[in-house]
Amino acid sequence: MAKKKIVHYLNQFFAGIGGEEKADMPPELREGVIGPGMALNAALGDEAEIVATIICGDSYFNENPETSKHKILDMIKPYEPDLFLAGPAFNAGRYGVACATVAWLVQEELKVPALTGMYIENPGADLFRKAVYIVETGNSAASMRKAVPTMVTMTKKLLNGEEIGTPAEEGYIPRGIRRNVFREERGSRRAVNMLISKLKGEEYETEYAMPSFDRVPPADALQDLSHLTIAMVTSGGIVPKANPDRVESSSASKYGKYSIDGIDDLTAEEYETAHGGYDPVYANEDPDRVLPLDVMRDMEREGIIGHIYEWFYSTVGNGTSVGNSRAFGIRIGKELKEAGVDAVLLTST
C-alpha cells in the first residue's frame, strides 16, 4: 500500500532559516522534510510520509493574513495530501496562531484532516481549540521529544479515520465539545460517590467544568485622590494618529504606550481609535470619549487628583485572547508599579 501523504507547515525559525530578522519571509515551498518534520516522519514509519514542507515567516503571516492564506493553500493543493500537519509551535505566539489558522483553513477549504500542536497558553490554542485538534505540548522546543509520539498517534488515527478519544486519552487540548457517553454507574450513584469524596476532601473529577471565571475582586475605594498619581489605561484602542505601533484592530498581540505630558485634550487631529469592533465615528470625533483626558486634566487642576501619570497605555479588546490580555495586564501593572503610580483609570468601550 502506498504511503499516505502529509504536508507540513513550519515558520522561518524551525525551518532553520533565521530568527526575527527573517520573520517577514513570504510562504515558500520545499519538497520533502525539514527540521522537526524529520522526527515526525521517522515516527510515522511506513504508514505515511511528509512529502512537502511550507515555510512562512511569522510576521509575514500575521501582517498579510489573506495573501498568506491563499498562497499557502495554493501550494498545498497539488499534493492532494491525506493530512496536514503544522508545528508544533510550543509557546511561540504568532507561530501558534499561524499553525492553527492554516490547519483550520486546510480542514475547511480542502476537507483534509489537520493537526497541530502547541503549548496550552499559546494564543493560537485559544483561538482555534474548538475548530481543530491541537496536541498539547510543553512551552519550549525542549518538549519536542515528548510531543512527537502524541502527535504521531493522533496523526495515524486521523489518517485511518479512527475515532478520537477524550483529551486525556489522546493528549489534545480540550475543544469544549460535549459528547454523550454511557458510564458504568448511574448518575445518582456517581453523585453520591462524588459527594463522599468531596466530604472527605479527596480528589474527584467534576463531569462538567463550569466555564472558567477570571474574576478579580475590585480594590477598596480610594477616599482621597488629591495626593495620588493616576494612570490611564484603555482597551478602547485610542492611539496617536496613524497608529505608530500598529496595534491590531482585533485580536491584539500588543499594546502601545504614549506620552501625554503637556497634552490637555485628545483631539481628532492628533488621536484616533484602532479598534475594529465598534463604530469608530464618535471615538474619532473626540477620543476623550473613550479615554477622558480632558476631564482628568480639569480634575488635576482643581486638585481632586494629585497628578496624571505622563504615559497612557492602549490596546484593543476586540477578540483579544484571554492569555494575551492577561500578559498585557501583568506587564503594564508592573511598569506602573515601578513608576510609582497609585491608581489606574481603566476604560473600555
Next chain:
Amino acid sequence: MVVTNNPTVRDHLPDDDLKLVWVEGEYEDVLKVVRNRVHEGYQLLTHPLAGSVKPYETPYRTVLLSAQASNLHMPSLGVLEQALTLLASFKGKDGSLHSLRTYREEHLPDLQLVDYDLLKAAINQQPTMQETLGNQERGE
C-alpha cells in the same frame, strides 16, 4: 410592565394596571427590548427564559418588569445577558434561533397559551414579589 410579542397576552392582559409594551418581533427581540429597559433602570421580575420551554421551541416570550425605574439593577442585567448568550449559542449558521426547528401554524395558539399561563403564574405571586426585590444582590 409586561413586554411581550404574544397576541394572547396583548389581548387578554390579566391585570389592567399592567403597562403593556408590545414587541412586533421574535423571542430575541422581546429580550432585547427588555434589556434596553433594564439599562434604563427597570428590574426584571420574571426570568427571561420560559420555564422548561427551550428558546428555540416557541416564537413567543413575555417578560414582567418592575413598574418603576431606579438605578441600574445589576442582577437583572446579569441574568439577561446570560440568557442572550444562551440564545446566541443556539442559533444556526444562518443566525436564526429557529433555523433548526419548526412549529406548525396550528400549534401557535397552544404556544401562546403556555407563555400566557407562565405569565399568569407570575402575576398570581406578585403581592409577594416586590418585597424581596431589595435582597437580590448577588453576594459574590
Next chain:
Amino acid sequence: MKLELGKIFIEDVQFGEKTHVDGRILIIDHTELLEAIGGDEHLWKIRVDLAHPGESVRITPVKDVIEPRVKVKGHGAIFPGMLSKVDTVGNGRTHAMKNVAVVTAGKVVGFQEGIIDMSGPGADYTPFSKTHNVVITAEPKPGIKPHEHEAALRTLGLKAAAFLGQAVKNVEPDEIKTYETLAPREAALLHPELPRVGYVYMLQTQGLLHDTYVYGVDAKKLVPTVMYPTEIMDGAIVSGNCVSACDKNPTYIHMNNPVIEDLYEEHGKTINFLGVIITNENVTLADKERSSNWTAKICEFMGLDGAIVTQEGFGNPDTDLIMNCRKIEEKGIKTVIVTDEYAGRDGASQSLADADPKANAVITNGNANETIVLPYMNRLIGTTAFIDSCAGGFDGSLREDGTIKVELQAITGATNETGFGYLSAAAY
C-alpha cells in the same frame, strides 16, 4: 419513620379474566381496569395497550409513567392528596409491582413530546423500555381546555397504577427492603461520626404543563420544606409535568428516586442521610431568590455537612440550580449538583443557562441536543403526527421510510436529572 418496601418482580403482563397476579404474570381484566379508571367527564375513547420489552413498538407522545404500588400496612394510601386523603404516608409497608409501568399518552397541547421505543437504539436511552408498559391513551372531549385535559389524564394514570397495585397487596414479596429515617436528633446520636447529608429535590413548578404536586398541593404554592424519603416512595410527589420529556421526572421516577435509594445505600456506612428538602422552580426571580434562600437555610438548620441537589428541566431552572448550589456552599455545606446539558447538536454550545465557580462538583446526565435516528417500528401506540414539532423534533424528523431523527430531548427519561440513567457527557 420506617417503611418496608416489598418488591414483586413481574415477568409478563397479559389481558385476561379478573385482574390478578398469577405466579410472575400480571393478568389484567380490561373491563375492570376501564371501570376503575373511567368516568372522567373530560375524556372519551379511552384505550389500553400493552407494550413489552424487546417488541417493535413505539409509544408517543408520553405524558407520565407510574409504578403500580399499594399500601399494605401503615397510615394512608398511595398518592395521598391526589387519589386518597392527605394522611402522612411513608410508614409501615408498601408493595411495589416491579417491571411494570402505567404509561399515559396523548396530545394535551399542539407541541408534544415523549417517545418510548421498546427496542432498537432508542430503547437504550429510556428506562421505560425495560418495563412491561400498560399504555393508556384517551381523547379529550371537544371543547375542554388543556388544563382540564392534563389533569384528567394525570388522574387516569394514577388511578390505573393504584388499581393494578391492588393485585400485589396480598402477594408475598420477592424482596423486602427496609428504609428508615429518624428525626435529626436521634439520627445524630446514632451515627455521630458520619457526615450529615441531605437531598435537595428541585421540582418543576411553573404553570401549565410545568407542575408538580406534593400531597395534592401544587408545589409552586409551597415554600421549601422537609420530607421523610419514604413519603416519596408512597407517591407523595406526583408529576403534572409535560414539558421536556428527557429531563422531567415522571411519577415513576419520583417513587423510585435513585438519589434517595443510593443515599440510603450509604446511610450508616459512609454518611448519615437525614432527609429530603423539596424546593420548587418558579417563574419570578423573587420566588427563585426566596426558595433558594430557604433551601440553604433549611440545610443549615439541619446541620448538614453535604447535600446533593437535583434539577428538573432546563433553562430557567438552571438559575434555581445555581442559586441553590451557591447559597448552600456559602453556608459551608459541600454540594454536588445533578443536571443535564443542552450543548447543541454539535456539542459546541454553552451547556447550561447559568454558571458559578462554586458549582465545582457536577454530575451530568448527557447532552439532550444530541441526535439519534430511531428505526421504523411495527406497532405504534399513540401518534407520530407531532414528531416534527415536538421538543427535540424538527422539520424532516419523521422521514418517509418511517424512521425518525430526533434529539434525545424527545425521549422520555433520556437525560433524567435525578441520575436515573447511565448517560453522561464528556469534554472532547
